[in-house]
Amino acid sequence: MYSLTIRRHAFVAHALKREAFGPARNLHGVTLIVDAEFQAQELDANNTVMDVVRASRILKDVLAEFHYKNLEENPALAGEITTMEFLARRIHDGIAARSANRFRGRLKITVRESPEAWAAYEGEVTAKPRPGRKRA
């Protein structure tokens, strides 16, 4: 099994509004260091899992939802508890939506908020049926 991993970061403000989170209930911020690991059984004709520049651009595009933002002002996240685990899953699904016609396989997203704590989500990226076309 092969993999290719790209790292980028995002500067994010948020608040974890549950009793359990103690001081993290306050509006505060984190530098998220995000690794996107694309996994494949075989390499393509260029001996790559995926083009490294394209992979980096997709990750950049997906992180644009968070980078230099306050997640509390994002209507799409209203009511969500934006833990590292949640963000790893959301980044995973964002990349899957953007790359599914070019990449199929497992994708693992790791989100680091400090040198002492990080979270990850790993799941399958599958081809999407094209809109407007039925699968009989």
Added chain:
Amino acid sequence: MYSLTIRRHAFVAHALKREAFGPARNLHGVTLIVDAEFQAQELDANNTVMDVVRASRILKDVLAEFHYKNLEENPALAGEITTMEFLARRIHDGIAARSANRFRGRLKITVRESPEAWAAYEGEVTAKPRPGRKRA
């Protein structure tokens, strides 16, 4: 699959008393940088694999057996060869014993002794039957 990882360190003296270990047979010491990765299929109601503060405290409690200690003076380790692999397993089992009523799933422990070498143990944490109660 989700995971949450916590990192802490411990300052440990030990000796690896086998011919094969060369100079490591001497009493010497290492800074163990220990990562505990808790894995789960689903998130809990707080969108976490586990509470990060609790996870950090469990790891701290388990490392207390080693931190600022000489393993050669620990009767529970008498006769053991305390390699990184052995310590990873022992930390795994220590965390499992402390967290099994709150966490079930795979747990991976990585133990780093230098920037050039590390070891890991990964295994399942399962619920323990409560003492004094039979399972029919």
Added chain:
Amino acid sequence: MYSLTIRRHAFVAHALKREAFGPARNLHGVTLIVDAEFQAQELDANNTVMDVVRASRILKDVLAEFHYKNLEENPALAGEITTMEFLARRIHDGIAARSANRFRGRLKITVRESPEAWAAYEGEVTAKPRPGRKRA
């Protein structure tokens, strides 16, 4: 010349409200990784620049002004542009105020917001005249 350095981090939200800062004008957040380097010409009777536990506690106390906070809500920072450089200076002065009766010498604070950018402030910590006592 000797030095002792302690590292801790803080989770901070802020906004840099000047045209020049582009997207950083938005409310966003950063993990600040902060190094406090205490410098001394000579060691004390314990062969240390300063007690490592005390140094870590002082840094923790000073970072409490920022950790898990939104700097925009802090009246003491109203109107300030809270760049890394500014924060390095403020942390420096906070440590100086707390440690001046125990530590005199140069103190360098480094503040990292990402793996690609950091800032520092270095200056002298001098003894403060005790309040209520004049120096003739």
Added chain:
Amino acid sequence: MYSLTIRRHAFVAHALKREAFGPARNLHGVTLIVDAEFQAQELDANNTVMDVVRASRILKDVLAEFHYKNLEENPALAGEITTMEFLARRIHDGIAARSANRFRGRLKITVRESPEAWAAYEGEVTAKPRPGRKRA
């Protein structure tokens, strides 16, 4: 499952001669930071996955094909596109060839060319039939 990982580096020149690689088509160079992770279900009699000194030496021997070399001058690599993924596989197979009589299990090679991008190959190391002996 246990694992032991060894890290070494190699200084390599190469060129990726395909349209898709843009400026990487030029002859340029990279520091490859290589992690070799040996995985095993059980520990040996010394409580190790493998002897750490031997593992490091095997990795060193395999990297000698690349270290301080220009891959474009290596006949064995003529016509190959020497991406990180390709090199991870080649290092995997080189270690497998050297260690198969001592190590059997999964082996994962990670190759880092910068703090922002890395690739890996993971596969089984199996015992080789001895030359000159047929498998009926």
Added chain:
Amino acid sequence: MYSLTIRRHAFVAHALKREAFGPARNLHGVTLIVDAEFQAQELDANNTVMDVVRASRILKDVLAEFHYKNLEENPALAGEITTMEFLARRIHDGIAARSANRFRGRLKITVRESPEAWAAYEGEVTAKPRPGRKRA
């Protein structure tokens, strides 16, 4: 004293053609991780040593001479021994030439070729007399 540091990397091929360099006489390559530290006594009106985006762009522009290049093919470097120390100095002077009308002060360049070895050059950046204008 304040400072701001920016980190970028470059992928470089070269050969150190002197007896003393042993295997480094071969054409080989390195990932140069380059830190540019701008030092200033006072902050500007934005509470910065220098604009972080501009600093990063200047460093990128200067590294373009090396990134994805073979230094042996650069006529401007003909006959030079392109050690890390030499490259640190050259990057310093390149930044000085580009930034002297905006930045005056000390500039320190650190060049890392591996996790085990790095070099630096530190010197003053001074204003250049504009061409065609005499200083009486």
Added chain:
Amino acid sequence: MYSLTIRRHAFVAHALKREAFGPARNLHGVTLIVDAEFQAQELDANNTVMDVVRASRILKDVLAEFHYKNLEENPALAGEITTMEFLARRIHDGIAARSANRFRGRLKITVRESPEAWAAYEGEVTAKPRPGRKRA
């Protein structure tokens, strides 16, 4: 000003036998990550501060006093409080004694015991009068 830095590590057991050190009074151990920074005003004929292989070997030789050792059994250290600051000074002086006929200038030694704490000593390396020869 130029510098060249070499990093190596050592596995050390010791005890800090003073009330002030709390649990560090126990015999325990640390991985010391040691940086030796050689500083020079000018480069030599090879465009280096010092030969990198020689510098690494000198550091290795000096660390041999500590690597895989228990400092409490070293008669030369009897009665010493072997803090990071003390060890940085001792390593400095050891390197100075071995390199003074080849290197003159400032030498800075940094000793890291964890990702959260490190110490340094910086001082001049000067030529030693040869034994048996007077300076009039």
